[in-house]
Amino acid sequence: MFSRFFKRGKKEEDEYGSQVIPANANWGFLGADMHSHLVPGIDDGAKTMQESITLVRNLADMGFKTIITTPHTMIDFYPNTTQSIQNGLNDLQHAVNEQKIPVSIKAASEYYIDEHFIQLIDTTPLLTIYNNEVLVEFSMLYEPPMLFDVIYKMQVAGYKPVIAHPERYLFFHKQFRKYSELKDRGCLLQLNMLSVCGYYGRNIKAIADELLSKNLYDYCGSDMHHEKHAAALKAMAGTKDYHIFANYPFLNPRLCF
Numbered sequence: 001m002f003s004r005f006f007k008r009g010k011k012e013e014d015e016y017g018s019q020v021i022p023a024n025a026n027w028g029f030l031g032a033d034m035h036s037h038l039v040p041g042i043d044d045g046a047k048t049m050q051e052s053i054t055l056v057r058n059l060a061d062m063g064f065k066t067i068i069t070t071p072h073t074m075i076d077f078y079p080n081t082t083q084s085i086q087n088g089l090n091d092l093q094h095a096v097n098e099q100k101i102p103v104s105i106k107a108a109s110e111y112y113i114d115e116h117f118i119q120l121i122d123t124t125p126l127l128t129i130y131n132n133e134v135l136v137e138f139s140m141l142y143e144p145p146m147l148f149d150v151i152y153k154m155q156v157a158g159y160k161p162v163i164a165h166p167e168r169y170l171f172f173h174k175q176f177r178k179y180s181e182l183k184d185r186g187c188l189l190q191l192n193m194l195s196v197c198g199y200y201g202r203n204i205k206a207i208a209d210e211l212l213s214k215n216l217y218d219y220c221g222s223d224m225h226h227e228k229h230a231a232a233l234k235a236m237a238g239t240k241d242y243h244i245f246a247n248y249p250f251l252n253p254r255l256c257f
C-alpha cells in the first residue's frame with residue numbers, strides 16, 4: 001500500500017487528518033535538498049572527496065533525487081568565487097558519476113552578508129538555487145547593519161533573497177515580527193531540517209516550530225556539513241518531527257531537474 005502511495009504521490013490521511021508515514025520512511029517526497037556543504041575542501045563542510053561521496057550517498061539513500069549544494073562565500077574565512085565553486089563541482093560530479101550514485105547535483109552558494117557580498121551584488125552574477133533566488137546568511141549573534149537595505153539592493157539587482165535558517169539568528173528570537181517583515185519584503189525563508197529535532201538546541205527548535213505553525217517557511221534544507229548531520233537526518237525520518245515535514249507545503253520539489 002505504501003509503495004503505491006509514494007508512486008502515485010497521493011496523500012493518504014489517518015483519522016486525525018495527518019499524512020500516514022510508511023514504516024520505511026525517507027525524505028524522497030521533498031525531491032531536492034537545496035542547502036549543503038558537499039564540495040570538498042572549499043569551506044567547513046566535506047574536507048575530502050571521500051567525505052563528499054559519503055555525504056552524497058547518504059542523501060541519495062534518504063531519497064533525495066536532486067542536490068543543490070551551497071558552499072559558503074564568506075570573504076574572511078571561505079573566499080570562494082563562482083570559478084572555485086564550479087571547479088569543485090565538476091570534480092564532485094565526476095566522482096558521483098563514477099560511483100554511479102543516482103542523484104543530480106549542481107551548485108549555488110550560501111553568501112554571507114558582508115562588505116564583499118554587497119560589492120558582488122553589482123559586479124558579478126550571483127549563483128542561484130532556482131531562477132533568481134539567492135541563498136544568504138548572516139551573523140547568528142547580531143543583526144547586520146542595514147540588513148533590509150542589502151535585501152533591497154539585491155532585489156533592485158533582480159534577485160530574490162532566500163534567508164538561510166532564520167530560526168538560528170538569536171537576535172530575532174525576541175522580535176518575532178522581523179520574520180514576517182522579511183516575508184513582507186519579498187524574502188523566502190529556509191528551514192534547517194535539523195532545527196526541528198532540536199539538534200541546535202531547544203530555543204531554536206521552538207522558533208522553528210512557531211515559524212512552521214505560521215506557514216512562514218518556503219524551503220527546507222539539510223545544511224549538511226558532515227556525517228553527524230547525515231545520521232541525525234536519517235534518525236528523524238519516521239518520527240513525529242518528520243510528520244511535520246510531510247504535511248507542510250515546502251517548495252523543494254520544484255527544484256528537481
Ligand SMILES: [Fe+2]
Pocket residue numbers: 035036037110164223
Ligand atoms: Fe550552510
